[in-house]
Amino acid sequence: MKQMLKLVSIAWLAFASVTVAAQGNDVLDRVAVVVNDGVILQSEVDAMVQQIKVNAQQQDINLPADDVLRVQAIDRLVLQELQLQVARRAGVEVTDAQLEQTLVGIAQDAGINVDELREEITRSGLTWQNYRESIRREMTIGEIQRAAVRDRVYISPQEISNLSEMLDQMSDAEVEYRLSHILIGIRDGSSGDEVQDARERAEKLIERLNNGADFVEMAISASSGSRALEGGDLGWMSVNAMPTLFAEAVRDKRKGDLIGPIKSGVGFHILKIADTRGLETVEVEEVKARHILLRTSVILSDNRAKEQLAEIREQIINGEASFEDMAREFSDDPGSASQGGDLGWSETNIYDPAFKRVLDNSEVGAISEPFKSQFGWHIAEVTDRRIQDATERSKQNRAYQLLYRRKYQEELENWQQEIRDQAYIEQVVQ
Structure with a gap:
């Protein structure tokens, strides 16, 4: 049940906008942001900010001021809208049959049936129709991300061979890291002064974190990374599954260590080793x-x-x-x-x-x-x-998958930055 409620929460957070249109006609909605030929409504921003607060209260997280949350909410909604626009232009659609299969899977993963899932969704405050459409949008964005990024990922036979040899030599005691992440982003083509300003902001964040500031709060407040609203949590990863910059930086680091700023093409990264664990033999x-x-x-x-x-x-x-x-x-x-x-x-x-x-x-x-x-x-x-024991049989495939995941994430962030840079985005003055 906890897993199911987490999925409900994610859908609320990522697609809170779909719940607003049905809330009534007592208040006239207005445009908050123009994104190319689409718009983001103020009600969508308000809904996302409200759900961020609900989630933070459930997890006992202290949040920054509302104006900071709104910046993060708008940033996420803009990225969602841009990706959906790309999907529409590409003709990407999620059919009702595909959606129903996914809903069945969500329910099964939570140990319940679809009717019970519907009851839980309704109790959470969402209508079933709005929840279904939120999942459809999530699936659509996933499809266009895969379509846009997979052809940009190239993995040479030599890379696979090299990593396979390294995996062969690794002991069962290989360490996994749970990373937390803050990104101070820079635009493509930024001037030297803009890059230096981003570096200084990252260094000040490191200083505040070293002086005891809460990493989760700082990520929510300041990060432009894709996991900012989750406190920057990137989950568990082995060194071989991380972006190359991160892999080189975390070697030999211990739980609690802060790392950075690390410069990449999209900005300056700050990492924290939230936890570590030894890998177990996987059957x-x-x-x-x-x-x-x-x-x-x-x-x-x-x-x-x-x-x-x-x-x-x-x-x-x-x-x-x-x-x-x-x-x-x-x-x-x-x-x-x-x-x-x-x-x-x-x-x-x-x-x-x-x-x-x-x-x-x-x-x-x-x-x-x-x-x-x-x-x-x-x-x-x-x-x-x-x-x-699939270690030997799937060594080449495992090497490929690790390389693909690493390069896919890098290319996904590059693609998302590109569609931002090419877009017309204007916040409407209140």
Whole structure:
């Protein structure tokens, strides 16, 4: 339940704007910020500031003055609006079926069903419709981020080889760091004086932190990083998963150490080692699964694909046909159809999120109800599960994923800065 309420809180914080339009017509709303051809309303800013206060009260965090919170709220809302505008121009849409699958996943992750999730959302003060749309917007932003950034990430075979060798030599006692982060941002093309001013502000922040100032409060007040409103918490990361600048800076540091300012292309970074822990040996669960895929088209609609898979499923369950034969005859996945739908042994994180969720929650031998992923409609069956030491087998893949995560985050921040720099943004004078 705590996990579910946390998700509710995140949705409130990230997309508080959707709750305001339905609050009534007693007060005339007004434009707070113009962002290209879109606007951010004052009510959206007020809603986000209010939710920041609610969250801070729940976590016993002292907040700065309202004008400082408003700056942070506007900054986040502007970035959201810019990304949604890019998504609209690119034609990125989240269908109702995709949204429903995600809501089912949110509920399952919290150990409840969708009806219970709806009740919790309603009790929290959100309408179910507004919550659904907030999740849709979150999914849309995630899609456009991945689409915009993934082609900018290049990883050479030599990088993978080098990191694989290093991972091979690392002991099980490798340390993970939980980092807190403050970014004093600089615009692309800033003058020397502007860069020096940012450096001085970062150095003054370091001085205040060394004199006992609370890092969480300073992050909320001053940081332009993407996690500012979470107190700068970046979560747990190994050295190999961090941005390169951070990895070099945290080596041999201890819990509680302050690091910085560290200059990068987007500004000056201040880090705090909030905690450390030794890595444990990780055993990986693999599943052996098979599926039947039907791709929709102008001839095969969503409804008909779902109905046809339901009919196929019923025939298999009733013993009228085998899964293998039906996959060979009907499946639109050329890679597995000839194998009777067999996907072999794999970790589920290699699959589409909707497909992964079904496999993670399926019992061995149970054929799922029809469900939709980005590839089409499926039925799937987990035929076996096993626990594997995947270290040797997935060494190359692990090296790639670590490099990708590191470079993806760097490129995401660069892309977000670029769309800011290219945008017309004007705060409306009150």
